[in-house]
Every structure is written in structure tokens, then in C-alpha cells.
Amino acid sequence: MVTITQSSDNNLLELRNLSKLFPIYVKGVVRKTLIGYIHAVDDVSLDIKKGEIFGLVGESGCGKTTLGRVILNLLPKTKGEVTFDGSKIHELKSRKEELWFRKQAQLIFQDPYLSLNPRLTVSGIIEEVFIIHNRGMTKKERRERVNQLLNLCGLEDYHALRYPHEFSGGQRQRIGIARALAVEPQLIVADEPVSALDVAVQAQILNLLKDIKKRFNLTYIFIAHDLSVVRHISDRIAVMYLGRIVELAPAEEFVSKPRHPYTQALIAAIPIPDPTKDRKRIILIGDVASPINLPSGCRFRTRCNFAKQKCSEEEPKFEEITPGHFVACHFPVELTESLI
Ligand SMILES: Nc1ncnc2c1ncn2[C@@H]1O[C@H](COP(=O)(O)OP(=O)(O)OP(=O)(O)O)[C@@H](O)[C@H]1O
Numbered sequence: 493m494v495t496i497t498q499s500s501d502n503n504l505l506e507l508r509n510l511s512k513l514f515p516i517y518v519k520g521v522v523r524k525t526l527i528g529y530i531h532a533v534d535d536v537s538l539d540i541k542k543g544e545i546f547g548l549v550g551e552s553g554c555g556k557t558t559l560g561r562v563i564l565n566l567l568p569k570t571k572g573e574v575t576f577d578g579s580k581i582h583e584l585k586s587r588k589e590e591l592w593f594r595k596q597a598q599l600i601f602q603d604p605y606l607s608l609n610p611r612l613t614v615s616g617i618i619e620e621v622f623i624i625h626n627r628g629m630t631k632k633e634r635r636e637r638v639n640q641l642l643n644l645c646g647l648e649d650y651h652a653l654r655y656p657h658e659f660s661g662g663q664r665q666r667i668g669i670a671r672a673l674a675v676e677p678q679l680i681v682a683d684e685p686v687s688a689l690d691v692a693v694q695a696q697i698l699n700l701l702k703d704i705k706k707r708f709n710l711t712y713i714f715i716a717h718d719l720s721v722v723r724h725i726s727d728r729i730a731v732m733y734l735g736r737i738v739e740l741a742p743a744e745e746f747v748s749k750p751r752h753p754y755t756q757a758l759i760a761a762i763p764i765p766d767p768t769k770d771r772k773r774i775i776l777i778g779d780v781a782s783p784i785n786l787p788s789g790c791r792f793r794t795r796c797n798f799a800k801q802k803c804s805e806e807e808p809k810f811e812e813i814t815p816g817h818f819v820a821c822h823f824p825v826e827l828t829e830s831l832i
């Protein structure tokens with residue numbers, strides 16, 4: 493079996509055995525006591541290729557945001573390594589190195605409103621980025637660049653003098669995208685960038701993200717809990733379950749030939765546009781196990797319709813079963829008919 497991690501010049505990002513645990517304490521009479529850890533990200537190894545859109549899906553609480561934040565060095569890792577364009581990002585020491593990485597990799601938020609300073613105009617918000625990262629620019633150059641970025645993101649010059657609360661959700665997301673682009677990054681981690689928007693606005697923002705990706709040759713990690721959003725935009729898709737990546741495949745194959753029982757259930761839950769068509773549903777039994785007390789063996793076994801003795805005894809390895817298609821399951825299921 494081939495493992496997923498093969499260093500190559502084509503990789504922008506390499507994750508090796510990356511983990512993030514959050515300690516849990518209870519308050520005692522005298523002091524707080526550590527009672528365990530939340531395994532938010534657990535031993536994830538992945539390569540993200542230059543120029544790809546990498547979709548990351550999974551239920552609420554499975555660790556998607558934590559993984560994105562650890563990759564961007566916004567949260568310290570517990571274990572493992574993240575290498576970006578040849579540099580180990582958790583080993584960056586000087587402010588100059590940290591600023592370099594912040595320029596290379598940007599985050600787009602689910603709710604951009606929370607990340608936009610309400611006391612600054614849009615111009616001020618974007619100019620602030622230039623003041624930190626591009627000190628040589630004159631005020632006039634900064635203003636011109638703000639207008640260029642706003643136009644690129646579908647906003648007008650006059651929007652520059654408005655404040656965040658004067659915009660709709662979709663427009664705020666455009667401002668967030670313009671601000672991310674201001675540093676000319678290589679990588680964008682988009683954390684549920686459209687899940688707070690109406691369906692029509694979602695499509696506009698997805699189109700904008702696709703346009704700027706092509707134009708600036710960007711690489712995206714596109715996080716969502718909704719597979720129907722990710723499947724149309726991604727080159728490859730990975731699914732996370734309780735901190736682990738359990739399946740990864742090229743997007744088309746991911747939706748047409750899922751092999752992990754969890755992925756199959758997620759795909760079977762994608763709404764189909766034609767209400768007259770019948771579709772096979774897969775009902776998952778039980779609840780998601782606790783990220784604190786993980787089950788033995790396969791962590792999906794408490795909900796899996798195919799679980800056998802081995803599943804409680806041995807943790808399945810994340811292995812390549814066909815070229816580019818990786819699954820962590822002792823008994824990957826082959827479907828006889830498509831779910832979609
Ligand atoms: N700062 C933190 N301190 C303690 N626990 C945290 C912290 N951030 C996240 N967690 C826990 O880590 C786990 C993963 O959370 P995370 O936010 O990464 O999930 P997610 O997949 O992004 O979920 P959602 O789809 O709801 O955004 C959850 O159990 C969460 O409660």
C-alpha cells in the first residue's frame with residue numbers, strides 16, 4: 493500500500509501526523525484538575541497540491557476549523573508538522589518570518605462581520621493590511637489598490653468609505669475576500685465561506701472565489717459541512733470524522749464511488765433537485781462518539797452499519813485503495829449503484 497504523504501515540488505502544503513488536543517479541566521475547591529483532552533485533530537497527514545481546491549467536509553465538531561487554524565498557525569499544534577512551500581511553519585521564529593507566512597496564507601471566515609473592525613471604513617480595513625505588509629506604498633497607491641480590489645470582488649469605489657454594518661452578508665463576504673487578496677497570498681483557507689448566505693448569494697460568492705482562484709493561481713482549502721457546496725468547487729474532497737480524515741478522493745470519484753460508510757451516508761443525504769426521483773437513504777445508527785472518550789478501534793464503529801469484531805479491536809489505517817483514493821476502513825464498501 494502507498495501512503496498519502498509523498499513529498500513533491502507540486503505540494504504547497506504538507507501535513508505530517510498533525511494533532512491538536514484541547515485540555516479539559518474541572519474546577520475543584522482549591523485548583524482546577526485536568527480530566528482529559530478533546531481530540532479535535534488527531535494524527536492527520538495530507539498533502540495539498542499547488543493550485544488545487546481541496547474540499548474538507550464533516551459534521552459539526554469534527555475538527556475542520558481547528559485543522560484550518562492549526563495549518564495557518566493561528567493555533568499552536570500539539571504534535572506533528574506543517575510544511576508550507578518548504579518551510580516548517582510552527583518553527584518560524586522571527587516576526588519577519590511570521591509576517592512572511594501571514595502574507596502567504598489567509599483565512600476567509602464564515603461570518604466576515606466578526607472579523608471586520610466595525611470602527612474602520614472598508615478602505616481603512618484593507619489599507620491596514622498594506623500598512624502591515626507593504627510599507628513602501630504611498631497613501632495614493634493604497635487608495636488605488638483598495639479600489640482595484642473592491643472592483644475585482646464586485647464592489648464599487650464608493651463602497652470604500654462605508655462601514656461594515658452598512659453592507660449585506662454577501663457584500664461583507666466580498667470585503668473579506670478583498671482583504672484576504674490584499675496580501676497576494678498563495679493559499680486561502682475558506683472556512684464555511686457561504687454557509688451563512690442565501691442560496692442565490694452563495695452561488696455568486698462561489699463564482700467569485702472560482703474567478704479569483706484562476707486569476708491569481710491560488711490554492712484553496714475549502715471547508716464546509718455541506719457536501720452539496722463542496723462537490724462542485726473542489727478538485728479533491730476529504731471527509732473528517734472525530735478529528736481524523738477517513739476518506740479522500742478526486743471530487744468526481746468521491747461522490748460517485750465513496751468507499752467509507754460515513755462518506756456514503758453523507759452523500760446519500762445530499763438533496764436532489766428533482767422531487768419526483770426516489771433516492772436511497774442511509775440511516776446512521778447511534779450518535780457521534782465523544783471526542784474525549786474515543787471508542788476503541790474504528791472511531792466510526794458506534795454508528796456504522798457494517799461494523800464487525802475487528803472494527804472494535806483495531807484502528808483502520810488510512811490507505812490508498814485505488815490511485816488517489818484513500819480510505820480508513822477495514823471493510824470499504826463497494827456500491828452497486830450510484831447514490832446520486
Ligand atoms: N478553543 C477551544 N477549546 C476547547 N475545545 C475546542 C476549542 N475549539 C474547538 N474545540 C473543540 O474541538 C472540536 C472540533 O471543533 P471545530 O470547531 O474544529 O469543529 P468544526 O468541524 O469546525 O465544527 P463546525 O462545523 O460546527 O464549525 C469540538 O469538539 C470543539 O468543541
Ligand code: SF4
Pocket residue numbers: 752753754790791792793794796797798799800803808820821822823824
Ligand atoms: S472499520 Fe468497521 S466500523 Fe469502521 S467504518 Fe469500516 S466497517 Fe465501519
Ligand SMILES: [Mg+2]
Pocket residue numbers: 556557558683
Ligand atoms: Mg467550524
